[in-house]
Amino acid sequence: MTRRLCSLPRQPAPSFGPGLTAERLGALLAGRRMWVNGTVLHYCFLDADSDASVIPVPGTGELRRVPWAGGKEQRDVVRECFAQWEALGVGIVFTEVGDRGEAELRIGFQAGGGSWSAVGREALAVGRAERTMNLGWDVTAQGERGTVLHEIGHALGLVHEHQNPSAGLHWDDEAVYAELAGPPNHWSRETTDTNVLRALDAGESRGAVWDPCSVMALPFGPGLVLEPERYRGGLRPAGTPSDLDREFVLRWYPPAGGCGPKPLVPFRSAPLALGPGEQADFRVEPPETRDYTVGTFGDADTVLVVFEEREGEPRFLAGHDDGGTPDNAAVRVRLVRGRRYVVRVRLYSTWGSGQTAVMCW
Template identity: 70%
Template sequence: MTGRYCSLAQAPAPAFTPGLAAERLSALVGGRPMWVNGTVLHYYFFDGDHDASVIHLPGSTETRRVSWVGSEKQRDVVRAAFREWRDLGIGLSFVEVSDRSEAELRIGFQLGDGSWSSIGKGALRVGINDRTMNFGWDLTAPGERATALHQIGHALGMLHEHQSPCAGIHWDDEAVYDELAGPPNFWSRETTHFNILRKLDPAEVNRAVWDPQSIMEYPFPPGLILEPEEFRGGLNPPGTLSPLDKEFALRWYPPLDAPRPPALVPFRSAPLRLGPGEQADFTVEPAETREYTVAAFGDCDTVVVLFEERDGEPRYLAGDDDGGTPRNARIGSRLVKGRRYFVRARLYSGWGPGETAVMCW
């Protein structure tokens, strides 16, 4: 019998302006889920009596209202998984908070609803009273730490390895549908196709080679994979962060070199000079309290995010993403004299002639 699998919800494909050049489109598809480096991701565990929802019980037509609240032991498994990702030395950090309105990641433990997560900064589109991540079975059971590591991988922007076109997997489709229709998953054909058989766009994949040892790879029992031949007898990843998982995380979220980026001086443009996927960081210390505008310039696809330093850490204030449009990212916000702000600009692609820059005024 197969194990319990991560069941990502189907989401509409991002809409881009028709006619984009292939290179520009590829950069947008691959970079859209990723956080700007230096983000502090705050996570919250649902803990209220009303934090619950009605679900269909697996393998049944019955429904039941089931709590999202998990035990302290379950939470400790997730905390340890966050620490393991953090200890790679990546430029992101993770902070637990007790107020859901402060959290980018909001975590439930609703049994029977499967384990899943929003992909990367898609979590920002989820309402503050809804989950961005769920664990649908007991994480304290042997081997289930891998489930927590896997879902946090999704929260960092990673997708399923077995769906990579680089894997070259030839499935016995009907055997896969039959296997997942039964216990413990009870998946519909649509869910199975979306999470297993569907191939990702080449621009979406975590890397240009398949990593069967990845934390983002499912285990599979014998009889589901026809090719490659070596996996006809089953695929059993170790459930740990592989060397390529670590390489992915450090490529997108490298360690921050300096505690305080250079100043972005009002009314003075700062050239970006970035390659695709690279990022530039700046500090803004306003000389007066007023409304300010921060914007990118040039023929470029960028995401620009403004943070305010509070209690020594950057807190998300505002952001704009111009990817795939003819406009440039632009943020308007009231900045207060005596406070410190950070501007982080990540480039998807520079698609036209001339320099790209960011300015504050």
């Protein structure tokens, strides 16, 4: 029996400037979807009367309206799955909110719309009235909890593990097309290419070791994989985060240290002694209310994000990713005296002298 599978929409290939070294390009590919550590990801469920898709009724020429709302049991499974990821000890916090304007992750349950999610920071490019995740079948059914865990993995920035080039999977392409063109998936060849047959760039995947037990690997029945021989009988991941999944997410999102962010005093630069993928956090307590520039210096690709603390929780204020460009990450923001702000800088890679710094002025 063929299971329903995650159907990520196809995204345009990333565009970087010419002349990048392989090391720099690999670092950009690896980190471009990942959140800065310490981010609070707010999620909401789209259940207003206006939240719906209008789709054609096959063979009739008519249209029907399919709502995005899910029942309490469906929403409870999603809440439990967010908690399961957070319980791994990651430095990302998931918080449910009722206002979609405050939510980076917006979840719908359109029946027949497939299950998919924006991958990591791709969610920020999705319109506030649109979903960043859809769960298109009953996730309360036996064995379907893994679907929710898988889609939340995408929301954290993880990609399909069966597409890891280190897996060395040799598919029977036509058998895969035929299998997934039928029920219950009804995929086009393009969707099958995007989600199964296309091997990811080495920089996009988690590295030289692939994990067939990963929650990010999809299940497949026999007869679809030709080589390696041990997978001819199919791929059957457990449907829950594996040990290597936990190791990977903790590398990107380690738990917060005890010292907290360092002070960043206006007009004083703070050196960044970071390696690829590492992050530095700073706190800013502005001496006066005005517009400030917060930016990095040096030959480096970085992501810089400014958060404002509201009731003890960091809320996104502004951010800039200078990855692959000759510019440095910088934002212009209004900071208010008496409030506290957190600046987080994650490094992709350096070149030239490798000396980097951050300043608020």
